[in-house]
Amino acid sequence: MIRFDHVGKTYPDGTTAVEDFSLTVDSHASVVLVGTSGSGKTTLMRMVNRMVDPTSGRVLIDDEDVAAMDPVKLRRRIGYVMQASGLLPHRTVAENVATVPHLEGVSRRRSRSRALALLEMVGLDHKLGDRYPSQLSGGQQQRVGVARALAADPNILLMDEPFGAVDPIVRAELQKELLRLQSELGKTILFVTHDIDEAFLLGEKVVILKPGGVVAQEGTPSQILADPADDFVETFVGSGRGKRALHLEEVDGRQVVVDESGRPTGVLHAAPESRS
């Protein structure tokens, strides 16, 4: 469990990235922080592994204040995936995946076989292990980034717009892959994005941020869609423009879902059992 307890971040030059933010991320839950640039979402996420230290308030992991923990040890037990894959260009893919086990003193052979297994797990051929990152496509590099984050089997995964730099088709694939991985692994995931569709797809809970880390609304995707807290949220999720205002029309005895411009977008079936 990750808990933000009234955290704030003001830089020495006087700019305030985050004013006063509180949030609880339950264990095994995936929570998405979504907001435009300047909303402080990345700053907040980086407080968890002490890449940023808050100037006020506390961040707690399982009720332990991270400020009291050694940052290096803390970071090794938290997986971190970033937008620019951040792989070491002079190390092979397998070596990159094995970074943390290697730092922790796991033998080269064992960390390598674990790395190759992880590559398979994120949907890559283990033969790619001996390539260098620059020989991989952007989407493959992001998969390697996810494999590296999982290498030390952390309970917590921090994902900072990990799919922001790949094309929409690859992004959709990676999102699906992450959902599959999450259903298998059940990590506690804190995910940051500016893409509301991505947030609704991946987050069990979504937190919409205004500039300065102010929470505009917090809830499940359906709660936010059904009952946007204010105009800001409504605009942000696009419902203000009627983009998501759908209605049903009966065609040949079947319920067809039609959007606001009259374009059919799908056919309504009986509700599936339940997502989880």
Added chain:
Amino acid sequence: MSQLLEAFAWIGDPTRWSGPGGIPVRLAEHLWYTALGVAIAALIAVPVGLYVGHSHRARGLTVAISGAARALPTLGLVTLFGLWFGIGLTAPILAFVVLAIPSLLAGAYSACESVDPDTVDAARAQGMTEWQILTRVEVPLGMPLLISGLRLAVVQVVATVMLASYIGNGGLGRFIFLGLNLQDYPQMLGGSILVVALALVLDVLLRLLERGISPRGAARV
């Protein structure tokens, strides 16, 4: 033209290639002074440069100091240090250290700065210590720039080491100053040609090292 031919004839004279004052001995002395000056300078400049490049601290100050050091005339320094320390090796080596520091310093801090900040950020976020970031990420990736700083320093010093002979030491400068005093221009020119040739050879060797050492994966980016 005939002086140039005479200079080559002087170099080619087999009697110059043996004995205590022969070309091989002077060449070895020349290389030894160069190595000593560059090594002492590297011991000072490389750690400082890596610290500055890694921490982004005191960069302006470092640039200013190395710029100022570059502007110092080495002959003046040799003379000045010679007045302080007297005849011997201390004065010229100190001057060569001052000469070599700016290039080595610039090579070291630009080596760190050349590494993509995202790569460094990711390494830190994975849980590398600052020392591990420096030794496993910044130094390997910046190695070509580090070597290029070394190359510049070596070439500058090797071309300047003849000044050691100016206050009574050995090295290829002996031939130059002896030739100058005796108005023996073939000898003087012969010594100069040897210095130039040595500088070029070292430059080429270090360029090859620079190319050979660039990290495999990074070379393709």
